[in-house]
Amino acid sequence: MRKKVIFPQVGLPYLLLLPQLAITFVFFFLPAAQAIWFSFLRQDAFGIRTEFVGLENFVELFADPLYRDSIWITFVFSLSVAALAMSVALGLAVLADRHIRGAAAYKTLLIWPYAIAPAVAAVLWIFIFHPQVGLLGRFLNGIGVAWDYKLNGTQALIAVIVASAWKQVSYNFLFFLAGLQSIPRSVLEAAAIDGASPARRFWTVVFPLLSPTTFFLLVINLTYAFFDTFGVIDALTKGGPAKATTTLIYRAYIDGRVNLDLGSSSAQSVVLMLAVIALTAVQFRFIERKVHY
Amino acid sequence: MATLELQGIRKSFGTVPVLHGIDLHVAEGEFIVIVGASGCGKSTLLRIVAGLETATEGSVLIGGADVTRLEPKDRDIAMVFQNYALYPHMSVFDNMAYGLRIRGLPRAEIEERVRRTAEMLGLGELLRRKPRELSGGQRQRVAMGRAIVREPKLFLFDEPLSNLDAKLRVQMRAEIKRLQRRLGVTSLYVTHDQVEAMTLGDRLVVMNGGRAEQVATPMEVWREPANIYVAGFIGAPAMNFLHGRLCSEGDAVDLRAGCAIALAAPPAGVKNAEVTVGIRPEHVRICGTGAVGAIPLKVDLVEPLGAESLIHGILPSGEELTVRTNDCSPLAGTTLPIVLPAEHLHLFGEDGRRLRLAHARNAAARVRAGA
Numbered sequence: 057m058r059k060k061v062i063f064p065q066v067g068l069p070y071l072l073l074l075p076q077l078a079i080t081f082v083f084f085f086l087p088a089a090q091a092i093w094f095s096f097l098r099q100d101a102f103g104i105r106t107e108f109v110g111l112e113n114f115v116e117l118f119a120d121p122l123y124r125d126s127i128w129i130t131f132v133f134s135l136s137v138a139a140l141a142m143s144v145a146l147g148l149a150v151l152a153d154r155h156i157r158g159a160a161a162y163k164t165l166l167i168w169p170y171a172i173a174p175a176v177a178a179v180l181w182i183f184i185f186h187p188q189v190g191l192l193g194r195f196l197n198g199i200g201v202a203w204d205y206k207l208n209g210t211q212a213l214i215a216v217i218v219a220s221a222w223k224q225v226s227y228n229f230l231f232f233l234a235g236l237q238s239i240p241r242s243v244l245e246a247a248a249i250d251g252a253s254p255a256r257r258f259w260t261v262v263f264p265l266l267s268p269t270t271f272f273l274l275v276i277n278l279t280y281a282f283f284d285t286f287g288v289i290d291a292l293t294k295g296g297p298a299k300a301t302t303t304l305i306y307r308a309y310i311d312g313r314v315n316l317d318l319g320s321s322s323a324q325s326v327v328l329m330l331a332v333i334a335l336t337a338v339q340f341r342f343i344e345r346k347v348h349y
Numbered sequence: 350m351a352t353l354e355l356q357g358i359r360k361s362f363g364t365v366p367v368l369h370g371i372d373l374h375v376a377e378g379e380f381i382v383i384v385g386a387s388g389c390g391k392s393t394l395l396r397i398v399a400g401l402e403t404a405t406e407g408s409v410l411i412g413g414a415d416v417t418r419l420e421p422k423d424r425d426i427a428m429v430f431q432n433y434a435l436y437p438h439m440s441v442f443d444n445m446a447y448g449l450r451i452r453g454l455p456r457a458e459i460e461e462r463v464r465r466t467a468e469m470l471g472l473g474e475l476l477r478r479k480p481r482e483l484s485g486g487q488r489q490r491v492a493m494g495r496a497i498v499r500e501p502k503l504f505l506f507d508e509p510l511s512n513l514d515a516k517l518r519v520q521m522r523a524e525i526k527r528l529q530r531r532l533g534v535t536s537l538y539v540t541h542d543q544v545e546a547m548t549l550g551d552r553l554v555v556m557n558g559g560r561a562e563q564v565a566t567p568m569e570v571w572r573e574p575a576n577i578y579v580a581g582f583i584g585a586p587a588m589n590f591l592h593g594r595l596c597s598e599g600d601a602v603d604l605r606a607g608c609a610i611a612l613a614a615p616p617a618g619v620k621n622a623e624v625t626v627g628i629r630p631e632h633v634r635i636c637g638t639g640a641v642g643a644i645p646l647k648v649d650l651v652e653p654l655g656a657e658s659l660i661h662g663i664l665p666s667g668e669e670l671t672v673r674t675n676d677c678s679p680l681a682g683t684t685l686p687i688v689l690p691a692e693h694l695h696l697f698g699e700d701g702r703r704l705r706l707a708h709a710r711n712a713a714a715r716v717r718a719g720a
Contacts, residue, residue: 243437245399246428247447249399249421249427249428250499256451
């Protein structure tokens with residue numbers, strides 16, 4: 057139930073909203089509008105000549121097979137990151153929910169990765185994945201698996217998925233743990249008395265009761281994989297080899313900052329913006345409706 | 350239906366002991382109420398019977414079989430929780446069918462049993478509803494239904510009525526008693542409410558500090574409480590306790606409040622000792638002024654309850670005394686002469702235990718005024 061507050065003056069509520077609106081305006085609406093405007097323009101690499109080209113940037117973009125590859129890669133990448141980060145987090149949260157010795161230390165350690173900068177995380181993973189110096193890389197090559205994520209596109213994708221998911225596990229873990237702890241113990245005890253084995257209790261009682269958390273995290277994780285994984289990709293693979301790890305966000309960066317094709321980069325940003333708006337809309341719609349039980 | 354036997358149940362959480370050896374034998378179909386203040390270990394005892402906690406020592410036997418080491422699911426019991434513990438994402442039907450499905454019963458039988466139980470509890474119309482769409486009383490019924498439908502050997506109730514409002518609680522109390530009679534399932538019921546305990550139980554287990562202070566029928570507990578704790582806990586308003594001294598012959602008790610009361614028969618083997626004299630508020634008699642052996646009670650507070658009044662007063666010794674009377678209420682500040690009838694006195698020794706008295710009901714109480 058929303059509480060309605062009545063202000064005597066007309067101006068005050070707007071004044072109170074102003075700081076928030078000003079920040080949103082300067083840091084979001086203004087650049088967004090600029091991106092939309094640029095997406096209709098074409099500029100030469102030196103920024104001397106600019107012409108209006110209408111929707112041509114978008115037409116070219118979707119006609120480009122590399123861009124369509126990029127969409128597919130982003131799709132696979134995001135779903136894998138979300139699935140991996142969430143399943144691992146759920147598993148760890150279930151373990152932490154039991155009364156284990158040193159639970160506080162365990163939880164603190166699990167939350168650490170979230171506080172690490174993406175670039176640092178990537179360096180860390182280089183020390184694991186690198187074919188010559190990495191722990192796992194050397195081990196795999198040692199047992200005869202040809203592992204080199206700098207040459208093999210699939211391996212590169214696996215590497216960025218694992219590194220990106222790892223960073224998100226902590227966040228998911230916190231939410232899953234909170235979700236698990238809000239399930240009344242007596243409900244689980246009732247299920248135990250009703251004869252359900254631990255596995256059955258999990259799938260018939262715990263998991264359904266976690267569904268609001270799971271759904272919320274799914275949207276958050278997809279958004280994360282879409283937009284916040286730039287640092288990991290840049291530090292680990294730079295979109296390579298042969299664009300095998302070039303996601304939409306990475307390509308927008310390459311085209312805009314490296315290739316200085318502002319028009320196309322802006323068009324890509326607009327596409328991404330629409331994607332995030334769609335995701336947010338889905339989230340709000342379902343959260344509002346409370347897909348609980 | 351089965352018997353239940355607890356043998357020397359002890360439980361410690363870490364180094365803190367919460368149960369100090371509980372022994373109990375429950376006959377088939379018997380309704381046992383475990384009553385005690387919060388923290389006395391009553392819920393822990395119930396959870397040990399359920400298998401949700403493991404006893405540090407001792408064993409639990411259901412139907413003669415030792416189940417001490419068994420998981421809850423292998424004990425064939427059903428439990429009703431204080432907060433109902435319904436599965437919030439399942440309909441009433443699914444809540445009740447959950448245990449049956451796990452047991453792999455055929456679909457038709459599940460349907461039949463759930464419907465029959467739902468009809469019995471007046472839930473027939475609500476089977477498609479989710480728990481959040483039900484009132485507190487209806488949820489309570491679903492929780493009962495979920496227990497009944499399983500047809501277990503043993504019902505366990507963990508304060509099932511304490512989340513209901515007063516009126517509903519009285520109604521459900523009667524309903525539970527009727528159901529238990531009808532189904533004849535051995536039941537263990539935990540409560541802190543002495544009215545629930547008195548009305549529901551075939552026998553009570555009065556617990557205090559992890560010990561069973563008394564195991565007896567409700568009326569026995571009320572008439573002959575085993576010790577001061579039980580005497581003070583069962584009965585509302587609580588029993589009055591006064592300081593007294595058993596005289597050297599042991600056949601009379603001198604009250605600090607100012608008179609001596611002759612006992613029809615002296616307690617066995619105790620003489621010349623400090624005792625605590627207990628008397629229930631409803632047994633204190635208000636008499637006319639100048640009656641022999643009357644003690645003046647200075648009225649401090651009067652609580653009219655409608656059919657009767659509670660009079661809180663102070664005795665000459667400074668001790669407090671509550672009287673329950675259906676007399677028209679006297680005013681605060683006045684002094685009432687009261688008499689403590691010898692046949693209603695409870696005597697407790699220095700260790701708090703009841704001293705057995707052989708009352709001769711009609712023996713004229715010999716009263717030595719003044720003492």
